Amino acid sequence: MLDYETLKIIWWLLVGVLLLGFAVMDGHDMGVGTLLPFIGKNDVERRVVINTVGPHWDGNQVWFVTAGGAIFAAWPIVYAAAFSGFYWAMLLVLFALFFRPVGFDYRSKVANPTWRGIWDWGLFVGGAVPALVFGIAFGNLLLGVPFHFEDNLMPVYTGTFWGLLNPFALLSGVVSLSMLTFHGANYLMVRTEGDVYARSRAASLIFGTVMLAAFAAAGVWVSSDMPGYVITSVVDPGALPNPLDKTVEIQAGAWLGNFASHPVLWVIPGAAFAGGLLALLFAWMRKPVLAFIGSGIAELGVIGTAGVAMFPFVMPSSSDPRSSLTVWDSVSSHLTLEVMFWAALIFTPIVITYTGWAYKMMAGKITNAYVESNDHSAY
């Protein structure tokens, strides 16, 4: 049996892996959705764009569902505090996601152009809104969220929805939206040719640049005078979790603390820049597979940077810092973490294997001719 402290750290890593899986897999089809109305200039082109992800979007979306389920199981109190606190932001994501399954499946079942146009914008909303809101949510986590716990550990959020839309969080939203759109554009380059390919390449160059600029700006912002959080009481990482059993202080520049004490961690933001720059270069050189890998590495770097900067914090509280949730005191019981660890260890590689096989079976360029000749079976 693994000890509690180790499992707590493993679960921090596993949540990161699931978020990365979400960004790499669901992220690219959300990017495709975001680009759909702009890259497809007519119905056939739009069907080309949609069919690049047609067989896969549903499986990809499960990364999102599973990340949510894993947070529920491994960090139940984070799930409770974050989802209820960010109530309207979560509902916005949910309502936007409604457009995806029906958009993909229903759009081409009726030939009417107005019908199809509505679902095309629905797929845009289903891709762009969650991508933007997730970034905004992450931005707010870095700033700290106004919430506290009552004595019985009932989470109480004291902010408003509009309070989430502050400048730093919006900048984070730009990072995540441009990151997923960039990734989606690279994916489209892999799977298309001709005009759609050319427009995807242009989109990749634009959104890759925006992502790098916004990420750099966010980095400067964090390292200038932005407050971070520090635990000031003695931490016993193996203790039973009790989020109220600590003291926390807000200190300017604290989010750089981990990088200062472990300089090797600079590799992670480095990966965001290196991956992003290489992806731009490969997109420009018309090497789409390498560009897609590059934007995937950039996603790893961006998510990893946010995670490492905050470690061990997961959801700091700006209004009652001791209520902040950390890797040490937000977790499930030892047994649950252990059971879930084995479940993840067994099933994640299996999932990755058959997903890879599914992509391999459906590989190849989606052409105008393919779409026109599969009018009754493709999307």
Next chain:
Amino acid sequence: MITEQIVDLSRLQFAATAFYHFLFVPLTLGLSFLLAIMETVFVMTGKEIYRDMTKFWGKLFGINFALGVTTGLTMEFQFGTNWAYYSHYVGDIFGAPLAIEGLMAFFLESTFIGLFFFGWDKLSKRRHLLITYLTAIGSNLSAVWILVANGWMQNPVGSEFSYVTMRMEMTSFWDVVFNPAAQAKFVHTVSAGYVTGSMFVLGISAWYLLKGRDIEFAKRSFRIAAAFGFASALSVIVLGDESGYAVTEHQQTKLAALEGMWKTEPAPASFTLFAIPDDEKRENTAEIKIPYALGLLATRTATKVLPGIDELEAQSVERIRNGIIAVKALEQLRANTADEATKADFEARKADLGYGLLLKKYSADVSQATPEMIAQAARDSIPKVTPMFWTFRLMVLLGFSFALLFTLSFWYSIKNTFHEKRWLLRWALWFIPLPWIASEMGWFVAEYGRQPWTIFGILPTHLSTSTLSANSLYGSLAGFLFFYTGLLVVEMYLMFKYARLGPASLGTGRYNGETAPALKPAQ
């Protein structure tokens, strides 16, 4: 501040979205296996018509599946957004099956459903068949884990309360997985899904036969649905009885409410076939009873006594009194965990902690509760009889009527005369919506019958919500109402459109109304 209004609105939203989600789930569960059967016949016989059947019913499957996925997302989000205290209090146990469902089942189903639709030309026959089976298995495995989670809400085994972390914690994963309540629920629920899928195919095929179109296609579909439906309809009844037996064991209040059993009867108790229950006067009028039937069915003995509502309420009063002490001890422990005497006090009574918490609805300080409050909380511990009594009977009646229809359909398909029996075909057509009603009734009996708890005997519903404002809840309810109504209209429109088009929608040129291949404008 959590008011009664917040609790009621949260319940209304959860019930509405769960009922809505469950419009799509049973058909997915049943139709996925019917598709696998049809495709198996295709691969074994090489007859193209069976591939067309798989593709056509698959198209209708897809229209339904899209909304199943859409509305399933809501279910996962909602525990966190609207039931934050529940999520904290029981996430340690409840979250695990949900996460495993994602990893083990939902990934499987969702990854291969794409290949099912898009892989016809890219995969060999056998590989495609394998994909279809994996999709069906994935969707049914999903049901396993969801019902493990739900079964734990009904019968919370394998777990214990910890005052340090202020929540329930898992003590045995296998107890949670092999919870008898969960097992009974799973088999009953999936067979209800198989009945739904069979009725859908049976009814639509009957319509083609009544219209005299696509005869060969419809006859083959009808036969498969009749055989599969026959087996499933019998399973639903047998396994429903098993599910009822599990209720007898673990949720006596639910059983007493759905039977309208106010007083304890000498064993074996009689089954009330018909009655008009009165929740105010606590009695039934116009009763028609079958002697001994309930006792024999529910306890499977002639001697075990089934407690009536009056007796169960008296038991609740005792447990509430114990619970008051447990709640006070817990509050002291939260203030000072070192006190050994309080700890012992708490450990001795913590099984009744949930009953003490029932009083929180009436008094923030439970030790100040008056005898009236205690009596009221004990009355709360029994769900309302009238809705339980009727929904249960409607569900059972429908279940038996399905069994009859499928028996006749199966009998006449063996004799190969079903297509001439217009009365049978009309019956099948008009029965299409009824399995959905039966499923929703079943869901109501299970979940309304769990009240006043979210976790039976552990966590009262009124303590499970998030701290939200009534305005937020009105807003989100309006949002769900708006989107779900719109989506349902669109879904029904497409379902009717494609059911009417029939296999001609595949554009093969072989079916009703087609003159040349692939000329239909729509997909």
